[in-house]
Amino acid sequence: MAEGSLKVTRDTSERRREITSLLKSRGSVQVLALSEMFSVSMQTIRKDLHYLEEHGIATRAYGGAISSEVVNTNAEPPxxxxxxxxxxxxxxxxxxxxxxxxxxxxxxxxxxxxxxxxxxxxxxxxxxxxxxxxxxxxxxxxxxxxxxxxxxxxxxxxxxxxxxxxxxxxxxxxxxxxxxxxxxxxxxxxxxxxxxxxxxxxxxxxxxxxxxxxxxxxxxxxxxxxxxxxxxxxxxxxxxxxxxxxxxxxxxxxxxxxxxxxxx
The missing domain is CATH 3.40.50.1360 (Rossmann fold)
Structure with missing residues (x-):
């Protein structure tokens, strides 16, 4: 893998770790705010949130995401x-x-x-x-x-x-x-x-x-x-x-x- 690709992968992993930390501390995050915080496009942030949702860390919500620790849309008890x-x-x-x-x-x-x-x-x-x-x-x-x-x-x-x-x-x-x-x-x-x-x-x-x-x-x-x-x-x-x-x-x-x- 080329050095540039390694840097992109490393940056992506680090950003997703930081977003995960924010979700745990705040409970929710917004796409626009994350885009400005990390100086990346909103599309990139949406991909990050999609990745975190696939891994059970977040649940997508309008304009952002909510931590799976405080919301589980499939967990309504009978x-x-x-x-x-x-x-x-x-x-x-x-x-x-x-x-x-x-x-x-x-x-x-x-x-x-x-x-x-x-x-x-x-x-x-x-x-x-x-x-x-x-x-x-x-x-x-x-x-x-x-x-x-x-x-x-x-x-x-x-x-x-x-x-x-x-x-x-x-x-x-x-x-x-x-x-x-x-x-x-x-x-x-x-x-x-x-x-x-x-x-x-x-x-x-x-x-x-x-x-x-x-x-x-x-x-x-x-x-x-x-x-x-x-x-x-x-x-x-x-x-x-x-x-x-x-x-x-x-x-x-x-x-x-x-x-x-x-x-x-």
Whole structure:
């Protein structure tokens, strides 16, 4: 191999090692910034990111890549696994969230096992209205005699037993609700609230537009995790309900952004 080819190979290997280091320390990288940092074309950087993705180091995202240590788009756990994960914390969070719902209010419950706990603990009042797209939440609420239930239609996604699609989003056009209890797959101070499923992210963004107050509900295991599909920045929520194991940086972020923080 000619000396020039050896230099190019060495430079490429060194650049990819440095990009890997940046991914591990920052969690994500952007093509434009890397192009300027290493004084190479954006096409070259895209080839680097493609190489790192093939080797399981990165996951490509719009305009850049996310570290595979903080995102795994194929790792959404099945609903059966979610139901038995952090159950005590979810029960406490659900009970606290349900206590915030007052007579005369309309609320929206996002899909997920934490929303299911909120549904369990909701007071059975005639003048409480609950909107949901989650089949299991519907099943729990149907056992209560007085709560008014509005079910969002669409296509059933069996992996988490919830409805999604254009029909689901359109159903929210005429609604204005008091509270949205938003479950999350990932909650990162810098990269926001994220989920594994694109259609869920689209629906969640519409839910946020529809609610006067947005309350994120999550156990501490979701903090620092980033999934592929972004819902909103954490600055767009009004309150966060979590458990006592939440790390100190969550307290700091909540205080800095004016987010009400509750620990169950």
């Amino acid at each position: 609903i059966e696994a979610k139901r038995v994960s952090h159950t005590e914390e979810k029960e406490r969070i659900g009970q606290l969230a349900a206590s915030m719902v007052k007579p005369g209010q309309s609320i929206m419950l996002d899909s997920g096992t934490t929303a299911l706990q909120i549904a369990r603990f909701l007071p059975d009042e005639e003048d409480i209205t609950v909107v949901t797209n989650d089949f299991d939440v519907l099943s729990v609420l149907a056992q209560k005699r007085n709560i008014k239930i509005v079910m969002l239609g669409g296509e059933l996604r069996r992996k988490n037993m919830a409805f999604y699609g254009a029909q689901t989003v359109a159903a929210l056009d005429e609604l204005l609700l008091d509270k949205l209890f938003l479950g999350v797959d990932g909650f990162d101070v810098e990269r926001g609230i994220t989920t594994h499923h694109e259609a869920e992210a689209q629906l969640n963004r519409k839910m946020v537009e529809t609610a006067r107050e947005v309350i994120a509900v999550t156990d501490a295991s979701k903090f620092g995790k980033v999934c592929l599909h972004r819902i909103i920045d954490i600055s767009e929520i009004d309150a966060l309900i979590t458990d006592a194991a939440a790390p100190s940086f969550i307290d700091e972020a909540a205080e800095r952004l004016g987010i009400k923080l509750y620990k169950a």
